[in-house]
Amino acid sequence: MAKQISDLKLGILGGGQLGRMMIQEAINYNLTTLVLDPDTDAPCKHLANYFQCGSITDFDTVYNFGKKADIITIEIEKVNIEALEQLEKEGKQVFPQSRVIRLIQDKGVQKQFFKENNIPTAPFQLVNTKEDMLNSRFDFPYILKQRKDGYDGKGVMRINEVADIDQAFDAPCLIEELVDFEKEIAIIVARNPKGDMKTFPMVEMEFNAEANLVEFLISPSTYPEELQNRAEVIAKNIASSLNITGLLAVEMFVTKNGDLLVNELAPRPHNSGHQTIEGNRVSQFAQHLRAIFNLPLGDTSTINHAVMINLLGEKNHNGVAKYQGLEKIMAIEGVYVHLYGKKYTKPFRKMGHITVVDQNRDGAIQKANYIKNTLKVIS
Amino acid sequence: MAKQISDLKLGILGGGQLGRMMIQEAINYNLTTLVLDPDTDAPCKHLANYFQCGSITDFDTVYNFGKKADIITIEIEKVNIEALEQLEKEGKQVFPQSRVIRLIQDKGVQKQFFKENNIPTAPFQLVNTKEDMLNSRFDFPYILKQRKDGYDGKGVMRINEVADIDQAFDAPCLIEELVDFEKEIAIIVARNPKGDMKTFPMVEMEFNAEANLVEFLISPSTYPEELQNRAEVIAKNIASSLNITGLLAVEMFVTKNGDLLVNELAPRPHNSGHQTIEGNRVSQFAQHLRAIFNLPLGDTSTINHAVMINLLGEKNHNGVAKYQGLEKIMAIEGVYVHLYGKKYTKPFRKMGHITVVDQNRDGAIQKANYIKNTLKVIS
Numbered sequence: 163m164a165k166q167i168s169d170l171k172l173g174i175l176g177g178g179q180l181g182r183m184m185i186q187e188a189i190n191y192n193l194t195t196l197v198l199d200p201d202t203d204a205p206c207k208h209l210a211n212y213f214q215c216g217s218i219t220d221f222d223t224v225y226n227f228g229k230k231a232d233i234i235t236i237e238i239e240k241v242n243i244e245a246l247e248q249l250e251k252e253g254k255q256v257f258p259q260s261r262v263i264r265l266i267q268d269k270g271v272q273k274q275f276f277k278e279n280n281i282p283t284a285p286f287q288l289v290n291t292k293e294d295m296l297n298s299r300f301d302f303p304y305i306l307k308q309r310k311d312g313y314d315g316k317g318v319m320r321i322n323e324v325a326d327i328d329q330a331f332d333a334p335c336l337i338e339e340l341v342d343f344e345k346e347i348a349i350i351v352a353r354n355p356k357g358d359m360k361t362f363p364m365v366e367m368e369f370n371a372e373a374n375l376v377e378f379l380i381s382p383s384t385y386p387e388e389l390q391n392r393a394e395v396i397a398k399n400i401a402s403s404l405n406i407t408g409l410l411a412v413e414m415f416v417t418k419n420g421d422l423l424v425n426e427l428a429p430r431p432h433n434s435g436h437q438t439i440e441g442n443r444v445s446q447f448a449q450h451l452r453a454i455f456n457l458p459l460g461d462t463s464t465i466n467h468a469v470m471i472n473l474l475g476e477k478n479h480n481g482v483a484k485y486q487g488l489e490k491i492m493a494i495e496g497v498y499v500h501l502y503g504k505k506y507t508k509p510f511r512k513m514g515h516i517t518v519v520d521q522n523r524d525g526a527i528q529k530a531n532y533i534k535n536t537l538k539v540i541s
Numbered sequence: 542m543a544k545q546i547s548d549l550k551l552g553i554l555g556g557g558q559l560g561r562m563m564i565q566e567a568i569n570y571n572l573t574t575l576v577l578d579p580d581t582d583a584p585c586k587h588l589a590n591y592f593q594c595g596s597i598t599d600f601d602t603v604y605n606f607g608k609k610a611d612i613i614t615i616e617i618e619k620v621n622i623e624a625l626e627q628l629e630k631e632g633k634q635v636f637p638q639s640r641v642i643r644l645i646q647d648k649g650v651q652k653q654f655f656k657e658n659n660i661p662t663a664p665f666q667l668v669n670t671k672e673d674m675l676n677s678r679f680d681f682p683y684i685l686k687q688r689k690d691g692y693d694g695k696g697v698m699r700i701n702e703v704a705d706i707d708q709a710f711d712a713p714c715l716i717e718e719l720v721d722f723e724k725e726i727a728i729i730v731a732r733n734p735k736g737d738m739k740t741f742p743m744v745e746m747e748f749n750a751e752a753n754l755v756e757f758l759i760s761p762s763t764y765p766e767e768l769q770n771r772a773e774v775i776a777k778n779i780a781s782s783l784n785i786t787g788l789l790a791v792e793m794f795v796t797k798n799g800d801l802l803v804n805e806l807a808p809r810p811h812n813s814g815h816q817t818i819e820g821n822r823v824s825q826f827a828q829h830l831r832a833i834f835n836l837p838l839g840d841t842s843t844i845n846h847a848v849m850i851n852l853l854g855e856k857n858h859n860g861v862a863k864y865q866g867l868e869k870i871m872a873i874e875g876v877y878v879h880l881y882g883k884k885y886t887k888p889f890r891k892m893g894h895i896t897v898v899d900q901n902r903d904g905a906i907q908k909a910n911y912i913k914n915t916l917k918v919i920s
Contacts, residue, residue: 168864168880189565192880208590443875458872465844485547493837501547501571
């Protein structure tokens with residue numbers, strides 16, 4: 163018998179909540195998990211079979227860590243690619259592949275990839291200096307994105323007028339036409355090395371404008387089937403063009419004309435898939451493991467309407483986290499709590515999420531609003 | 542704000558699969574988990590925040606371990622009761638309570654409790670010696686059960702004739718009238734300190750005669766509502782008579798006349814509730830945590846038909862476990878794998894379980910039969 167999942171060591175770069183939920187699922191397969199994270203108190207620390215505190219961007223650290231694993235995956239894109247390339251050369255399986263991470267790490271390269279592969283996306287221009295911005299063909303207002311290292315709303319700003327350019331990021335960026343969108347949606351697609359692909363049903367995202375973070379996520383979407391099918395085709399096209407192994411989260415805008423424009427990619431489990439744990443037959447974490455271990459992909463269909471609420475640290479609270487209102491929300495049927503094991507809260511820090519399922523979309527949204535107003539992470 | 546679940550340390554006596562699945566759920570609440578188990582390779586070893594290898598039946602070991610926790614629970618009844626009593630005296634919360642464990646540890650006392658509380662159960666007699674057996678008022682054949690330390694089919698034998706008495710257990714036992722039953726069923730009830738109670742829908746058990754272990758478990762039962770209601774009332778009566786905090790699994794016989802007779806109790810998560818992880822709104826493990834932390838009890842209703850298959854080590858296989866056919870069964874929709882992290886297999890050892898869910902009972906049973914014939918734990 164060939165080596166099977168329960169014999170293999172899974173190395174995960176990054177030990178945050180995504181790694182934590184991946185390990186929760188990996189337990190079902192006796193997987194041996196190894197985690198590398200720079201934070202001595204990372205959410206995965208006590209759950210990994212082997213936890214190493216160290217830099218995920220340093221060549222030697224990543225390379226030496228990877229040598230101990232059979233399969234290496236990520237829970238964050240900002241990792242040392244050269245080390246992953248070297249590990250691949252030496253026969254380690256790295257999923258998603260290093261070249262996919264490299265492409266996605268750089269939002270400029272991502273946009274060029276969309277253009278080359280006829281993936282619909284907002285018009286853009288790469289800029290290196292404030293000079294480039296002043297000479298841009300784009301009219302104000304437009305969106306400025308740092309090409310690298312942006313996450314959770316960081317590295318994105320709106321430029322309304324010439325004066326704003328002074329505050330612009332001091333790094334390679336891209337300018338993007340401001341999309342007059344109706345909604346942001348996401349589709350997660352899984353692809354295994356055999357080339358099998360399955361998408362999770364499309365979800366709708368509602369943003370917290372102040373934090374620029376997803377606040378609610380509603381599954382499944384109520385957009386017409388025709389639009390959902392188009393979104394699925396786009397997601398699958400990207401996954402097969404990338405030839406990716408693993409999960410790919412595809413965030414898109416639905417414009418007021420009903421067009422779809424791809425916003426960003428994430429080659430890993432993603433915030434827009436947390437509701438799959440209780441809302442779908444198979445969770446994104448289970449599907450990611452199936453994909454990277456070349457197993458048959460699971461049934462992604464929804465069981466229920468689900469709303470996911472990101473549990474963010476309250477403004478003006480810094481310190482040891484307290485979860486006010488937890489007992490109240492647990493009295494509601496269909497409420498599932500996921501705390502991420504972070505000891506300290508700070509404003510807008512992702513401390514956990516709550517999923518509420520209901521047979522009725524409006525019922526789920528109503529409960530989610532109550533939860534949002536009742537459950538607070540304070541210090 | 543009072544101390545809340547995420548601030549508390551949960552001590553678990555026993556580090557097997559039940560503790561493992563409890564920890565998988567405890568992760569969602571940032572619970573700090575402490576586990577005591579005599580096996581250096583116990584399934585919980587790498588998942589507990591703190592794992593101590595030691596005896597769960599030794600006073601000092603259990604007492605000193607318990608001192609480190611805020612709430613102490615069990616995943617097996619064979620623990621040192623005196624240490625738990627002492628911990629309770631010193632203000633620790635022990636759930637289930639030591640007196641409940643003491644009562645249930647001894648099947649003789651359990652039977653007397655049934656009698657005193659008008660809980661229907663098969664006629665029985667306590668016996669201390671082979672002499673007592675020879676002088677019993679019971680006709681052959683009957684069932685002989687060791688009063689203490691029986692589990693997983695061990696400590697139970699059928700006495701067909703006088704000659705069998707020679708092989709009888711050399712320990713305090715009880716004789717039980719052989720029940721001509723149609724089926725074994727189980728109901729799990731949860732009770733929190735406030736006295737709130739909720740039952741999981743009744744399940745049917747199918748035994749492997751050779752191993753005397755549950756092989757299939759089918760949820761929900763198709764017995765008439767009237768019978769299911771009777772079973773629920775019995776389960777709730779026992780839980781409130783015991784004044785238990787936590788889960789109580791109640792195994793019953795359905796006789797050919799449609800009567801219900803209580804067979805055995807387990808004051809903890811139980812093999813007959815594993816299908817709740819995917820088959821019900823809230824799992825038995827989540828419900829146990831809600832009960833012992835005095836939180837509102839969750840919705841126990843079934844989402845789907847579910848069949849749970851115990852994954853037992855194949856006969857004639859001893860050694861490092863291999864899971865033959867795993868990929869084949871993972872290709873079936875609605876199949877969920879739970880391996881228990883046990884390195885070595887031996888005949889009939891519980892190595893994991895598989896839950897298959899389906900919108901159709903027969904569909905689920907058909908898949909379960911295929912899984913039973915396809916997936917083998919070999920060495």
